[in-house]
Amino acid sequence: MSGFDAIVIGAGHNGLACAFDLAKAGRKVLVLETAARAGGAAVTREFTAGFKVSACAHLLFAFPGQLMRDMQLERHGLRMAGRDLPTFALADGGAVRRIDTTQASGPGLSPGDAAAYAALRERLARYAQVVHSVLGMTPPQLTMDTWDDRIAMGKLALRLRMLGRQGMQELLRIAGMNAYDLLDDNLDDALLKGALAFDATLGADYGPRSPGTVLTWLTRLAGEQGAGGLQQPAGGMGALADAMVAALQSVGGELRLNQRVDRVLVEDDKVCGVRLASGETIAAKSVVSSADPRSSFMRLVGPQHLDTGFVRRVDHHRARGLVGKLHLALSGLPRFTGLDPSALAGRIVHSPSMDFLELAFNPSKYREVPENPALEITLPTLNDASLAPAGQHVMSVLVQFVPYDLGPERDAARQRLQQAVLATLERLAPGIGALVTASELLTPIDLEREFGLAGGHWHQGALDFDQFFINRPFPRAQQYRTPLDGFFLCGAGSHPGGGLMGHAGRNAAAQVLAGA
Amino acid sequence: MSLTETDSPMSAQVPRPALAPGLLAPSNSHYRRPLRHTPFYEASQPWIQTDVFVGWAGYCVPDVYSSVEQEYFAIRNNCSIFDLTPMIKYRIAGPDAEAYLNRVVTCDLRKLKVNRVIYTVWCDDDGHVIDDGTVFRFGPQEFRLCTAERQLDWLLDSAIGYDVSIAEVTQEVAALAVQGPTSYSVLKALGLQGLETLTAMGMSHHRWEGYELMVSRTGFTGDLGYELWIAPEGAALLWNRLMIAGHVRGIRPIGYQALDMARIEAGFILPDVDFISCMHTVRIGRESSPWELNLDWTVAMEKGHFTGRRALLAEKQRGVRRKLVGLELEGKHPAHGSLVYSDKANEKQVGEITAALWSPTCKRNLAIAKIDAPHFDSKGDLWVDLYLNRELHWERRNVRAWIVERPFYLPARRRATPPVER
Numbered sequence: 060m061s062g063f064d065a066i067v068i069g070a071g072h073n074g075l076a077c078a079f080d081l082a083k084a085g086r087k088v089l090v091l092e093t094a095a096r097a098g099g100a101a102v103t104r105e106f107t108a109g110f111k112v113s114a115c116a117h118l119l120f121a122f123p124g125q126l127m128r129d130m131q132l133e134r135h136g137l138r139m140a141g142r143d144l145p146t147f148a149l150a151d152g153g154a155v156r157r158i159d160t161t162q163a164s165g166p167g168l169s170p171g172d173a174a175a176y177a178a179l180r181e182r183l184a185r186y187a188q189v190v191h192s193v194l195g196m197t198p199p200q201l202t203m204d205t206w207d208d209r210i211a212m213g214k215l216a217l218r219l220r221m222l223g224r225q226g227m228q229e230l231l232r233i234a235g236m237n238a239y240d241l242l243d244d245n246l247d248d249a250l251l252k253g254a255l256a257f258d259a260t261l262g263a264d265y266g267p268r269s270p271g272t273v274l275t276w277l278t279r280l281a282g283e284q285g286a287g288g289l290q291q292p293a294g295g296m297g298a299l300a301d302a303m304v305a306a307l308q309s310v311g312g313e314l315r316l317n318q319r320v321d322r323v324l325v326e327d328d329k330v331c332g333v334r335l336a337s338g339e340t341i342a343a344k345s346v347v348s349s350a351d352p353r354s355s356f357m358r359l360v361g362p363q364h365l366d367t368g369f370v371r372r373v374d375h376h377r378a379r380g381l382v383g384k385l386h387l388a389l390s391g392l393p394r395f396t397g398l399d400p401s402a403l404a405g406r407i408v409h410s411p412s413m414d415f416l417e418l419a420f421n422p423s424k425y426r427e428v429p430e431n432p433a434l435e436i437t438l439p440t441l442n443d444a445s446l447a448p449a450g451q452h453v454m455s456v457l458v459q460f461v462p463y464d465l466g467p468e469r470d471a472a473r474q475r476l477q478q479a480v481l482a483t484l485e486r487l488a489p490g491i492g493a494l495v496t497a498s499e500l501l502t503p504i505d506l507e508r509e510f511g512l513a514g515g516h517w518h519q520g521a522l523d524f525d526q527f528f529i530n531r532p533f534p535r536a537q538q539y540r541t542p543l544d545g546f547f548l549c550g551a552g553s554h555p556g557g558g559l560m561g562h563a564g565r566n567a568a569a570q571v572l573a574g575a
Numbered sequence: 576m577s578l579t580e581t582d583s584p585m586s587a588q589v590p591r592p593a594l595a596p597g598l599l600a601p602s603n604s605h606y607r608r609p610l611r612h613t614p615f616y617e618a619s620q621p622w623i624q625t626d627v628f629v630g631w632a633g634y635c636v637p638d639v640y641s642s643v644e645q646e647y648f649a650i651r652n653n654c655s656i657f658d659l660t661p662m663i664k665y666r667i668a669g670p671d672a673e674a675y676l677n678r679v680v681t682c683d684l685r686k687l688k689v690n691r692v693i694y695t696v697w698c699d700d701d702g703h704v705i706d707d708g709t710v711f712r713f714g715p716q717e718f719r720l721c722t723a724e725r726q727l728d729w730l731l732d733s734a735i736g737y738d739v740s741i742a743e744v745t746q747e748v749a750a751l752a753v754q755g756p757t758s759y760s761v762l763k764a765l766g767l768q769g770l771e772t773l774t775a776m777g778m779s780h781h782r783w784e785g786y787e788l789m790v791s792r793t794g795f796t797g798d799l800g801y802e803l804w805i806a807p808e809g810a811a812l813l814w815n816r817l818m819i820a821g822h823v824r825g826i827r828p829i830g831y832q833a834l835d836m837a838r839i840e841a842g843f844i845l846p847d848v849d850f851i852s853c854m855h856t857v858r859i860g861r862e863s864s865p866w867e868l869n870l871d872w873t874v875a876m877e878k879g880h881f882t883g884r885r886a887l888l889a890e891k892q893r894g895v896r897r898k899l900v901g902l903e904l905e906g907k908h909p910a911h912g913s914l915v916y917s918d919k920a921n922e923k924q925v926g927e928i929t930a931a932l933w934s935p936t937c938k939r940n941l942a943i944a945k946i947d948a949p950h951f952d953s954k955g956d957l958w959v960d961l962y963l964n965r966e967l968h969w970e971r972r973n974v975r976a977w978i979v980e981r982p983f984y985l986p987a988r989r990r991a992t993p994p995v996e997r
Contacts, residue, residue, distance in 0.1 A: 357735075363736075366884075367729065368699055370735050374732070
């Protein structure tokens with residue numbers, strides 16, 4: 060049978076990273092992408108004439124330097140327009156805190172809080188290091204049947220031991236906690252706590268008082284450890300995808316766009332290829348899906364090739380995205396009260412207190428949009444003027460918390476949400492409304508439609524304890540291998556999740572290579 | 576059946592606090608009488624002599640009607656009727672019914688023709704048996720699955736991704752087993768025609784006294800026999816007419832105990848007796864695979880994927896750790912719950928007995944036992960220790976046992992078509 064050694068479904072960053080590793084190892088690899096462009100959630104597109112934006116993910120915070128080097132992405136055209144971008148916590152009236160990984164500052168921040176923040180981050184960094192050490196690891200099976208499992212478990216145990224007795228106790232104490240209580244235990248400054256709690260819940264489907272939000276925060280902090288601070292690729296996220304595609308092609312991998320895979324083909328209980336929506340079939344020894352677990356198993360493979368208990372797990376898999384996205388075309392640069400214009404090139408977080416954030420979360424539980432949403436605001440044109448006509452600007456805003464299901468009055472809810480975000484922005488940057496010449500609002504359901512993110516969830520599935528590490532996405536699929544011989548997962552739904560890290564893709568490639 | 580407060584013996588004896596209105600409504604009376612009666616209950620009253628009942632899947636059915644021995648011999652010599660209404664029944668229908676059910680069970684339902692019945696088991700992902708039962712095919716897209724235990728959740732979860740409807744119909748169908756050498760003649764006398772061509776594991780549909788009556792040539796006795804399926808409204812009439820039709824042919828209602836004797840002779844296994852459903856086991860390793868239950872013939876590995884197939888393949892490659900086999904023992908004392916040893920000194924235990932019977936028909940001391948590898952292939956002697964209670968004096972016996980073919984009892988009349996009129 061002629062064909063490919065491996066077909067990778069989906070040209071998102073994980074799919075491309077996976078395909079790259081496979082092609083580099085000499086495998087004949089084909090990447091099939093439904094969309095007309097590669098990148099998945101890493102994509103730049105024009106949202107109104109002349110204005111381009113990173114349509115989903117808009118900043119790199121966890122892209123591993125290792126992947127950058129292995130794929131030689133700079134040689135393939137990737138350039139950073141912004142590096143080490145600072146974060147500013149901004150409240151109504153102009154109160155502001157500058158937040159860096161080791162220190163916080165700002166008028167009104169007490170020396171005690173500044174010191175407490177530094178101490179907390181130092182402590183969390185050590186725990187994040189443990190989490191970081193497992194990001195690139197294939198999660199071991201608890202039965203530890205193989206030496207790989209035993210070694211992985213041993214490494215993790217060693218990492219934990221290196222924390223020392225107190226460190227281990229403290230990590231165990233806080234790992235299941237909520238961010239609200241942890242931050243309250245350590246800090247007094249409401250604005251600082253609000254912004255940190257925002258990071259802890261960003262992309263998760265919980266508010267700061269929900270258990271597990273320390274874990275989601277630690278995961279984010281762990282991702283940051285291998286990366287070079289907050290970065291903004293020149294040309295937007297699409298440039299990252301373009302460079303990855305070029306890297307893939309340089310090692311002989313093939314990419315075909317506008318190819319929707321309908322089915323994974325199975326013969327004799329083993330994967331033998333795929334069938335496209337066009338009816339064309341392509342033979343392959345392995346098929347690696349970067350689609351979310353539910354689509355991968357229920358749509359691509361189909362329950363007829365899976366056991367009932369396994370399908371039950373697929374069915375129980377939770378993926379409820381709560382992040383919306385607002386894109387604005389601005390005729391001029393807005394002025395934010397309390398922020399120096401130079402700060403606008405950074406990341407502005409509007410979550411003035413943890414209670415504010417929790418209140419922004421509450422309505423989402425009842426399929427309603429928040430009156431006062433929490434925001435992450437960027438003005439990418441300040442780092443990269445090519446995204447908009449000269450003198451004009453693009454604003455890209457993440458909006459928490461926007462439910463996937465907006466209820467029966469969907470359009471009205473969208474309108475309320477957009478008005479709420481614009482009203483918030485108007486308070487922070489008086490006069491901004493007059494600068495808006497065009498806008499685009501994406502709610503989680505739009506993210507699902509446009510980027511294939513199940514439930515509109517950034518990570519293709521909640522990063523909760525029960526869907527974390529050895530349980531991600533669920534048992535019997537947690538090692539990228541699946542019960543169906545030759546079928547693998549490589550998307551964010553697998554360990555360690557999304558956030559533009561590429562680990563899931565690379566770990567999966569290692570499993571494919573180990574099996575063949 | 577609705578019960579009111581006055582039906583409850585407890586309320587007559589014990590002063591009770593006033594209950595909230597509505598709590599004693601007929602719909603709540605199951606707190607006081609948790610077990611239902613079957614639609615045959617009223618009609619069977621005159622035949623119940625001993626008032627020994629047993630709970631079965633939410634119903635209360637006679638364990639014994641008159642005497643176990645008489646009932647047993649009715650199965651083997653005349654005609655028995657057994658109320659099997661409590662057996663759980665699911666109606667499974669829809670465009671994907673065959674594909675759906677074929678992924679649930681281990682046998683190949685694509686080969687099951689309309690109006691045929693097949694015995695099968697079904698497994699969880701690990702290849703461990705959940706339950707055993709029978710599948711009746713009513714049409715290209717309609718089946719009935721009869722099971723020992725309720726398992727709607729498993730059946731519904733198995734339906735994710737399939738266009739199929741699943742409904743429990745246990746209460747909507749009354750069922751009677753008519754089993755024994757004269758059963759064919761009894762049904763003929765009842766007015767049912769065409770049964771002479773009905774082969775074993777076949778179904779036939781009759782219009783009887785205004786009711787749809789389905790007859791299947793199936794049963795749990797290993798004898799010539801049928802199972803009759805009718806709407807509950809027709810149950811009493813069916814019972815009474817059967818008694819009249821069978822009067823000169825020795826018909827007798829039988830309870831659970833007599834049936835249990837017959838099923839051991841027939842070599843049939845019972846959940847929670849010979850094996851434990853993997854849904855109920857607590858200890859690791861107490862589950863059983865179809866290989867372990869010696870039900871290889873029910874597993875169609877070549878039919879394509881079904882739940883548990885990959886695990887079963889792996890187990891077969893690893894080797895099966897134990898098997899359920901038929902044993903014959905010296906002497907005539909049934910070895911209930913005894914341990915099985917490979918040596919006379921009883922030093923090496925290799926298994927245990929799950930069901931035992933002195934067979935009145937075979938005149939053999941029979942048992943079903945699970946035996947560890949490799950002893951389940953043993954051609955030589957095994958040893959069983961027995962404890963006999965002799966007027967409150969316990970005696971220990973060490974008896975020889977050997978593995979024999981199941982079924983222990985397989986009369987030619989079981990499959991003879993047409994059956995002999997008696």
